[in-house]
Amino acid sequence: MRKPALYSPTRRPAGPQAGARDGGAAAQATQAMEAAAPAPGRLKRWRQGAARAAGSPRALWAGMALLAALLGASVWQHSVPKALTQKDIDAAVLRTLTTQNLPSVQARAAEKIRPAVVRVMSYAKDKKGVEQEQGVGTGVVIVDKGIILTNLHVVQGAQTIKLVFADGTESGASVTGVQAENDLAVLQAHTIPDDLSAATMRSTNDLAPGEQVVAVGFPFGIGPSVSAGVISGFGRAFKSPEGEQEISNLIQFDAAANPGNSGGPLVTMDGEVVGIVTGILNPTSHRTFVGIGFAVPIESAASAAGLPPF
Numbered sequence: 001m002r003k004p005a006l007y008s009p010t011r012r013p014a015g016p017q018a019g020a021r022d023g024g025a026a027a028q029a030t031q032a033m034e035a036a037a038p039a040p041g042r043l044k045r046w047r048q049g050a051a052r053a054a055g056s057p058r059a060l061w062a063g064m065a066l067l068a069a070l071l072g073a074s075v076w077q078h079s080v081p082k083a084l085t086q087k088d089i090d091a092a093v094l095r096t097l098t099t100q101n102l103p104s105v106q107a108r109a110a111e112k113i114r115p116a117v118v119r120v121m122s123y124a125k126d127k128k129g130v131e132q133e134q135g136v137g138t139g140v141v142i143v144d145k146g147i148i149l150t151n152l153h154v155v156q157g158a159q160t161i162k163l164v165f166a167d168g169t170e171s172g173a174s175v176t177g178v179q180a181e182n183d184l185a186v187l188q189a190h191t192i193p194d195d196l197s198a199a200t201m202r203s204t205n206d207l208a209p210g211e212q213v214v215a216v217g218f219p220f221g222i223g224p225s226v227s228a229g230v231i232s233g234f235g236r237a238f239k240s241p242e243g244e245q246e247i248s249n250l251i252q253f254d255a256a257a258n259p260g261n262s263g264g265p266l267v268t269m270d271g272e273v274v275g276i277v278t279g280i281l282n283p284t285s286h287r288t289f290v291g292i293g294f295a296v297p298i299e300s301a302a303s304a305a306g307l308p309p310f
Contacts, residue, residue, distance in 0.1 A: 105269045109214050110226040112271025115166045116141040116199035117216050117224050120150050120173075120187070120263060122158030134158060138217035138224075138264030139187060140273060142305055144198040146171075146189035149301050150263030151278055152178060153240075155185050166224075169193045179304035182296045183240075183247055183278050185263075186305045199265060202272040204251065204297045209233050215255040215277055215293070217264030229255030238279050238294045250294040251275045257293040266295040276301045 096102075103111070118139040123131045137154030141147070148163070155161055161173040169191065177186030211231045219225055232252040239246040253266060257280050266275035275295030282290050302308075 105212070106214050106226070106228040109267050109269050109271045110216055113140075113199055113214075113216055113265055113267045113273065114224060115197040117166060117264065118148055118150075119164040119218050119223070120148075120154055121162045121164075122155045123160040123162070124158055131160060136218060136221045136260050137262040138260065138277070139163065140263075140265040140276070141196060141198045142201065142273075142302065142307070144192075144196050146192040146196065147176075147305055148173070148187040148189060149276055149305060150185050150187060151276070152180060152183045152185040154263050155187070161187065163187070163189055165189075165193050165196065167193050167195075177304055177306070179300070180245075181247070182300050182304065183245070184276065184296060184301055184304040200270075200272045201298045201302060202268065202270075202274060204234070204274050204299065207231060207234075207268075207274060212269050213253055213255055213274070214267050214269075215253070215257050215261055215264060216267065217257070217261035217277060219256075219258035219260040221260055223260070225261075227256035229253055232292070236294060238281065240279065247278065247294070247296070249297065249300070250278070251297055253293050253295060254291050255293065256289050258289050259287050261293075274298050 118141060120137045120139045121133055122135045122137075124134045125131050134157070135154050137150055139148040139150035139154075142149055155175060161175070163171045163173050165171070171189045171191035173187040173189050175185055176188045178184070209231055212228065213231055214226055214228045216224055216226050230253065232254050234251055235248075236250045236252045237246055237248045238250055251266065251274070253275075255266070257264075257277050261277045262279070264277045265273040266277055267273055275297055277293060277295045279294045280287070280289050281292040281294070282288060
């Protein structure tokens with residue numbers, strides 16, 4: 001029986017049809033690439049235009065000028081400050097008020113007068129010849145050479161007067177003037193601090209009941225102490241507890257005052273002295289404050305020191 005023929009596994013070259021198929025695919029790919037690429041004429045013109053733009057001095061300078069203008073505008077925008085409006089100012093003030101703990105007007109007034117407030121102590125010898133303290137009050141410097149106003153009853157009968165200034169400097173003092181009808185005494189300090197400050201005084205003519213005031217002094221020797229209140233009235237009269245003297249034309253106020261405040265300043269919210277504290281009214285026998293204090297107007301007090309009227 002004849003055996004079937006055996007064929008070699010080696011592949012034969014592709015026939016015309018296979019070649020035709022491969023060639024068609026290649027042709028299609030080439031056509032797609034040619035379609036995607038710019039036409040030779042257009043590519044040449046584009047390259048030439050780019051070269052001319054890059055090599056043109058005019059185009060180069062125009063580009064640089066544009067860049068400089070943009071840079072200048074940016075710098076000007078950041079360097080010119082924005083004009084503040086009232087809305088901006090109000091917002092800044094409100095932010096400060098809500099974020100900062102500012103001192104009150106009373107605290108600022110007390111701080112302004114404090115350098116001129118003086119502690120006054122009077123001494124006298126007892127029957128055995130021993131010097132003892134007989135009174136403590138307050139004084140206020142009205143001239144920076146050491147001229148001080150206080151109440152006469154603070155220093156009356158004293159054999160020795162001692163002062164303590166705001167910076168702690170101690171000094172003796174002498175009585176150089178008296179206005180007994182207003183319970184006022186003028187002292188001259190023997191030694192004064194180098195930077196002694198005098199109080200600012202102002203007229204009471206334009207004040208009205210309800211104006212805020214502070215009293216600064218040494219109640220019961222404690223201080224300097226500050227109390228705040230308002231002016232209650234003008235033209236008041238006050239008789240001392242002993243009934244020996246009546247003082248008229250006084251300022252009535254309700255800032256707390258007690259023994260030791262005598263001779264101290266009554267001060268406005270601007271820190272200016274309008275009166276010298278001289279007494280308190282208490283219907284009982286106790287010498288403590290119940291809401292009514294009196295001060296000699298500064299016009300009278302200044303005249304005691306020989307200062308010109310306002």
